[in-house]
Amino acid sequence: MRFLPHTDADRSAMLDTIGVSDMRELFADIPAGFHHEPGSLDLPDALSEAAIVRKFTQASDKNRHAGNSSCFLGGGTYHHFIPAVVDYVISRGEFLTAYTPYQPEIAQGTLQTLFEFQTMIARLLGMDVSNASMYDAATSVAEAALMARRVKRRDRVVIAGSVNPRYRAVTHNYLSHLGGETIVVDNSGFSTDVEKVCANIDEATACVIVQYPDFYGSVYDLTEIRSRCDETGALMIVAFSDATAFALIKPPGEYGADIVVGSGQALGIPMGFGGPHLGLFTCTQKLLRQMPGRVCGMTTDANGKRGFVLTLSTREQHIRREKATSNICSNQGLMCTAAATYMTLMGDAGLKTVAENSAAALQMLVSNLPVDVKAADGVHYNETVLSFKDQAHRDTLLAKAGKEAIFAGIPLENLNSAAEPRHLLIATTEMTEAEDVSRYLKLLEAAQ
Amino acid sequence: MTASNYSGVAGLMHEEPLLFEHAHEKATSISLPGVTTPLSDELAAFSRTKKANIPGLSEPEAVRHFVRLSQWNHSIETGFYPLGSCTMKYNPRANEQVVRLPGLAHVHPDQPVESVQGLLALLFELQNWLGEITGLPYVTLQPAAGAQGEWTGLMMIRAALESRGESHRNKVLVPDSAHGTNPASAALCGMQTVELKSLANGRVDLEELKANLDENVAALMLTNPNTTGMFESDIAEICELVHQAGGFVYGDGANLNALVGIAKPGDMGIDCLHINVHKTFSTPHGGGGPGGGPVVVNESLAPFLPTPRIVKNKDAYRIIHSDESSIGPVLGSIGQVGVLLRAAAYIAAFGKDHLHKIAEDAVLNANYILARLKGAYHVPFEGICKHECLLTDEIQNRHGIKTLDIAKQLIDLGFHPMTVYFPLVVHGAMLIEPTESESRETIDAFCDAMLEIAKACEEGDTEALHAAPVRSIRSRLDETAAARTPVLVWKED
Numbered sequence: 039m040r041f042l043p044h045t046d047a048d049r050s051a052m053l054d055t056i057g058v059s060d061m062r063e064l065f066a067d068i069p070a071g072f073h074h075e076p077g078s079l080d081l082p083d084a085l086s087e088a089a090i091v092r093k094f095t096q097a098s099d100k101n102r103h104a105g106n107s108s109c110f111l112g113g114g115t116y117h118h119f120i121p122a123v124v125d126y127v128i129s130r131g132e133f134l135t136a137y138t139p140y141q142p143e144i145a146q147g148t149l150q151t152l153f154e155f156q157t158m159i160a161r162l163l164g165m166d167v168s169n170a171s172m173y174d175a176a177t178s179v180a181e182a183a184l185m186a187r188r189v190k191r192r193d194r195v196v197i198a199g200s201v202n203p204r205y206r207a208v209t210h211n212y213l214s215h216l217g218g219e220t221i222v223v224d225n226s227g228f229s230t231d232v233e234k235v236c237a238n239i240d241e242a243t244a245c246v247i248v249q250y251p252d253f254y255g256s257v258y259d260l261t262e263i264r265s266r267c268d269e270t271g272a273l274m275i276v277a278f279s280d281a282t283a284f285a286l287i288k289p290p291g292e293y294g295a296d297i298v299v300g301s302g303q304a305l306g307i308p309m310g311f312g313g314p315h316l317g318l319f320t321c322t323q324k325l326l327r328q329m330p331g332r333v334c335g336m337t338t339d340a341n342g343k344r345g346f347v348l349t350l351s352t353r354e355q356h357i358r359r360e361k362a363t364s365n366i367c368s369n370q371g372l373m374c375t376a377a378a379t380y381m382t383l384m385g386d387a388g389l390k391t392v393a394e395n396s397a398a399a400l401q402m403l404v405s406n407l408p409v410d411v412k413a414a415d416g417v418h419y420n421e422t423v424l425s426f427k428d429q430a431h432r433d434t435l436l437a438k439a440g441k442e443a444i445f446a447g448i449p450l451e452n453l454n455s456a457a458e459p460r461h462l463l464i465a466t467t468e469m470t471e472a473e474d475v476s477r478y479l480k481l482l483e484a485a486q
Numbered sequence: 487m488t489a490s491n492y493s494g495v496a497g498l499m500h501e502e503p504l505l506f507e508h509a510h511e512k513a514t515s516i517s518l519p520g521v522t523t524p525l526s527d528e529l530a531a532f533s534r535t536k537k538a539n540i541p542g543l544s545e546p547e548a549v550r551h552f553v554r555l556s557q558w559n560h561s562i563e564t565g566f567y568p569l570g571s572c573t574m575k576y577n578p579r580a581n582e583q584v585v586r587l588p589g590l591a592h593v594h595p596d597q598p599v600e601s602v603q604g605l606l607a608l609l610f611e612l613q614n615w616l617g618e619i620t621g622l623p624y625v626t627l628q629p630a631a632g633a634q635g636e637w638t639g640l641m642m643i644r645a646a647l648e649s650r651g652e653s654h655r656n657k658v659l660v661p662d663s664a665h666g667t668n669p670a671s672a673a674l675c676g677m678q679t680v681e682l683k684s685l686a687n688g689r690v691d692l693e694e695l696k697a698n699l700d701e702n703v704a705a706l707m708l709t710n711p712n713t714t715g716m717f718e719s720d721i722a723e724i725c726e727l728v729h730q731a732g733g734f735v736y737g738d739g740a741n742l743n744a745l746v747g748i749a750k751p752g753d754m755g756i757d758c759l760h761i762n763v764h765k766t767f768s769t770p771h772g773g774g775g776p777g778g779g780p781v782v783v784n785e786s787l788a789p790f791l792p793t794p795r796i797v798k799n800k801d802a803y804r805i806i807h808s809d810e811s812s813i814g815p816v817l818g819s820i821g822q823v824g825v826l827l828r829a830a831a832y833i834a835a836f837g838k839d840h841l842h843k844i845a846e847d848a849v850l851n852a853n854y855i856l857a858r859l860k861g862a863y864h865v866p867f868e869g870i871c872k873h874e875c876l877l878t879d880e881i882q883n884r885h886g887i888k889t890l891d892i893a894k895q896l897i898d899l900g901f902h903p904m905t906v907y908f909p910l911v912v913h914g915a916m917l918i919e920p921t922e923s924e925s926r927e928t929i930d931a932f933c934d935a936m937l938e939i940a941k942a943c944e945e946g947d948t949e950a951l952h953a954a955p956v957r958s959i960r961s962r963l964d965e966t967a968a969a970r971t972p973v974l975v976w977k978e979d
Contacts, residue, residue: 039835039836039840039843040835041575041576041578041768041835041836041922041923042840042843042844042847042922042923043923043924043925043926044847044850044925044926048925048926049847049850051926052850052851052854052926053850055854055857055858056850056853056854056856056857057857058853058870061846061850063870064846064849064850064853064870065748065749065845065849066870067716067717067719067869067870067872068717068719068745068748068749069719069721069722071753072749072750072753072754073748073749074747074748074749074750074842076747076842077838077839077842078838079618079619079747079838079841080618080838081615081618081619081833081837081838081841082834082837082838083837083838083839084834084835084836084837084838084839084840085834085835085837087580087835090580090584090831090834090835091580091583091584093834094584094585094587094590094608094827094831095584095587096604097589097590097604097605097607097608098584098587098588098589098590098604098605099589099604100589100603100604100607101589101590101593101601101602101603101604101605102589102593102597102601102602103588103589103591103592103593104592104593104594105588105592106588109594111594111596111597113596114818115594115595115596115819117592117594119518119519121516121545123545123548123549125586126549127549127552127553127556128772129582130552130553130556131561131562131563131564132556132557132558132559132561132563132564133556133559133561133772133773134561134563134577134582134770134772135561135562135563135574135577135770135771136559136560136561136562136771136772136773137567137569137572137574137771137773137774137902138771138773138774138775139773139774140569141560141893141897141902141903142960142963142965143894143897143955143958143959143960143961143962143963144558144559144560144897144902144955144958144959145558145559145560145773146555146558146559146959146960147555147556147557147558147559148559148773148774150502150504150555150558151552151555151773152773153504153974153975153976154504154505154506154976156974156975157506157975157976158538158540160974160975161538161539161540161975162538162540164534164536164538166975167972167974167975168974168975170774171775173630173631173634173775173776173817173822174630174817174818174819175818176815176817176818177630177634177817177818184674202818204815204818204819205818207814207815208815208816208817208818210814211641211813211814211815211816212674214641215641215644215675215676215677216674216676217676257529257532284534284538285534285538286529286533286534287529287532287533287534288532288533288534288535289534289538292534292535292536308591308592308824309591309592309593309594309595310590310591310592310593310823310824311590311593311594311595311602311605311819311820311823312595312818312819312820312821312823313630313776313817313819313820313821313822313823313824313825314630314775314776314822314823314824314825315818315819326972326974332774333972333974334974335968335969335972335973335974336968336973336974336976337963337964337965337967337968337973338963338964338967339960339961339962339963339964340961340962340963340964341961343960343961345960345963346963347963347965347968349965349968349969349972349974350969350972351969352969354666355633355666355667355669355670356665356666356667356908357666358666358670359666359669359670359679360669360670360672360673360679361673362666362670362673364670364674365633365634365636365637365667365670365671365673365674366631366633366634367631367632367633367665367666367667368630368631368632368633368764368771368774368775368776368777369774369775370772370774370775370776371771371772371773371774371775371776372770372772372773372774372775372776373772373775373776374773374774375552375772375773378552379548379552381540382505382540382541382542382543382548382551382552383516383542383543383545383548384516384540384542385516385540385541385542385543386537386538386539386540386541386542387542388516388518388542389538389540391516391518391520392518392520394522394525395518395519395520395521395522396520397525397529398520398521398522398523398524398525399520399521401523401525401526401529402521402523417526417528417529417531417532418529419529436598440598440600440601445594445597445598448596452596452807453596455808466521467520468518468519468520468521469519469520470520470521471519471520471521472521475521
């Protein structure tokens with residue numbers, strides 16, 4: 039077997055050293071009735087490397103993908119450009135095959151990269167500090183709610199209905215056995231009802247969770263929500279789906295958010311059918327000791343040289359056990375490395391171009407829609423809802439799009455079962471060329 | 487002691503500034519596609535007012551920066567990495583190749599299900615394999631990591647108890663040798679943890695277990711083999727006792743590498759188990775993640791599996807987004823798909839012919855290390871171990887040397903240290919897990935290094951041990967200062 043270095047001679051010499059006569063003796067502590075004969079499991083025969091590559095290539099070939107289609111899908115996952123260097127860096131064995139940096143003297147590569155990642159993420163979101171990542175946006179939102187409950191010692195959570203339904207469902211699950219109350223505030227159409235959100239925040243509220251731009255892509259002013267939080271002492275948590283937005287629009291930190299959480303997938307990570315993605319978690323300096331997850335900090339070594347370590351570990355499960363701030367152990371370390379590399383290549387200017395082109399493609403599409411297809415009202419970044427006359431109208435479009443290798447949008451009811459089945463959630467990025475927009479518009483004309 | 491060189495690595499000494507220290511104002515070097523028409527005034531009204539100040543480096547500068555940083559890491563590809571309970575095995579390169587195929591990497595989670603049948607087939611097949619390997623046939627691939635798998639499993643157990651009208655059961659029994667995630671996951675489910683004291687031989691004390699089994703018990707969380715490296719031979723009786731008391735047995739699958747292809751947790755009475763695919767099934771650890779924590783269960787918990795879920799109808803795969811008894815989603819997607827695909831490729835490479843050899847060689851290597859080091863190091867629990875062996879610093883303590891010093895000296899000798907100070911049930915723990923990937927030559931070199939350290943202690947030649955590491959890019963770092971005044975982001979003055 040190609041991954042096992044021992045020869046039979048090695049094995050028998052090692053068994054001699056141990057003082058047992060055969061391999062099965064090493065398993066004598068497992069009651070005999072539980073032993074399975076080698077080779078008796080109901081699994082396929084071993085495949086050669088060539089056969090594995092063939093099997094996966096055939097599977098890949100059966101799928102349509104963003105490389106051979108025009109992609110107008112969003113809803114939390116976006117097809118942005120990924121420079122080749124990003125994949126090269128995360129393919130380096132030294133990053134790829136290292137563990138959590140528990141021995142900092144021989145993990146400075148991972149640690150310095152995490153410190154750079156934390157710095158860039160905090161700056162992009164306009165926040166004081168960042169941790170070294172959570173699993174994904176949905177679990178980041180849930181952990182933010184848990185953190186707010188700890189900080190405020192209050193157990194009422196207000197969440198806008200315009201937060202991605204998946205983030206809401208996971209958050210609901212995380213809170214489900216911990217007592218307290220979770221209030222979901224209805225939208226007004228396809229946008230956040232700021233007035234109604236504010237009206238639901240009271241003195242018993244630990245936090246309010248809003249998404250910005252919201253699930254429907256709407257960009258709106260968070261000032262009133264901040265004021266209402268100040269009046270009641272609730273924490274303001276802002277979630278987001280596409281981190282590139284904040285190279286262009288005012289980041290949540292500029293509105294005075296206490297905790298900002300969301301997805302870093304847009305920063306150099308492939309869509310990958312949903313994972314592995316990157317959960318981002320940032321907060322104000324004041325709250326950092328209640329943050330969940332790994333955190334990297336700067337320090338010095340015994341010779342006075344600058345170095346980096348995982349720090350504030352007394353918050354964590356391996357020290358605090360049931361009293362930890364979270365049960366999280368692993369993070370998305372390699373995805374942090376990807377995002378750090380991506381941001382380093384882009385810089386402010388590159389990120390801004392990504393954001394501008396993403397928004398421009400949507401504006402080009404929306405401003406040329408046929409009369410019987412309506413885009414959601416309000417200001418949008420790179421995502422919106424298209425509404426059709428009826429389901430038949432929309433499904434005609436989807437059928438035509440399928441034949442033309444266009445992913446034309448996500449039927450809204452797939453994500454939010456309460457939605458009427460005549461809407462599509464659509465998104466654009468810098469990968470959307472003018473030609474893609476024209477093809478989409480032609481399809482819309484043809485679907486009437 | 488002499489600065490012997492066992493591994494051919496003597497520390498790569500170069501300095502690399504923070505990228506913020508590299509940065510200087512420059513034109514963006516990246517070329518980007520897309521639509522470049524001017525934006526609306528309405529959107530422009532929301533423009534950010536302060537620059538983010540993210541420095542852009544040119545491509546050659548960025549590559550050199552990160553390649554240099556990479557060289558400051560120990561990794562499996564550069565050396566032995568015997569972290570106990572972490573299963574740092576070799577990560578096959580072919581697996582990296584196949585997950586980058588465009589039809590697997592650049593697919594959107596919400597594209598039409600008909601357009602992604604090839605990928606769903608691979609995931610569905612993986613579910614079946616995990617069910618077969620563990621003897622627990624109902625599978626969710628969704629949990630993002632082991633800790634999330636634990637929480638998912640406990641949520642399902644809660645749901646099952648509620649469906650029986652036994653929602654008062656909220657006590658989770660956890661042996662004192664358990665991973666810290668176990669009690670933390672129980673707390674996140676709103677459950678009370680009761681710690682069980684282990685026997686003097688490192689195993690579960692049946693009397694202590696019986697004394698704590700009452701009408702409020704929801705579950706026992708058990709790692710088997712446990713974190714001292716010993717198999718809980720009373721496993722069948724343990725499970726039976728918990729079941730008789732009306733509770734479930736949750737298996738922490740972190741140590742599945744000792745059993746894979748040899749014995750199935752489901753046969754032993756475990757009801758629910760998470761699998762760390764980044765351990766047993768060789769998906770790369772990536773400097774902390776991403777991991778993957780599929781959960782496998784028996785029929786009693788099957789109705790409560792999370793959604794979304796992949797099902798097969800005739801020859802077509804579908805995704806079920808919700809059903810009544812499910813606990814619902816635990817992650818924003820169907821799982822860490824890229825990680826899961828690597829695990830599938832790994833299992834395919836071993837197949838039914840070779841899978842058991844993983845556990846055999848892993849257990850062989852751990853026992854070989856134990857045989858070579860006992861005498862020189864204190865072995866707290868006698869007998870055959872499984873895939874990892876536990877030592878302590880008791881003998882070296884007499885010479886003023888503790889586990890931390892031994893660990894740091896190993897760095898100078900070219901090895902990553904073992905897991906230190908875990909499990910908590912012994913003082914000065916050193917938990918060594920070699921995995922099946924290592925050659926006898928490497929393992930012998932590691933044992934030689936450990937014996938040299940022990941000899942240096944006996945001879946009172948301990949100066950180097952206190953100073954270590956001196957050959958790494960940094961010496962011991964001041965963790966106290968880091969925690970007292972946390973500096974988590976760079977600030978230009």
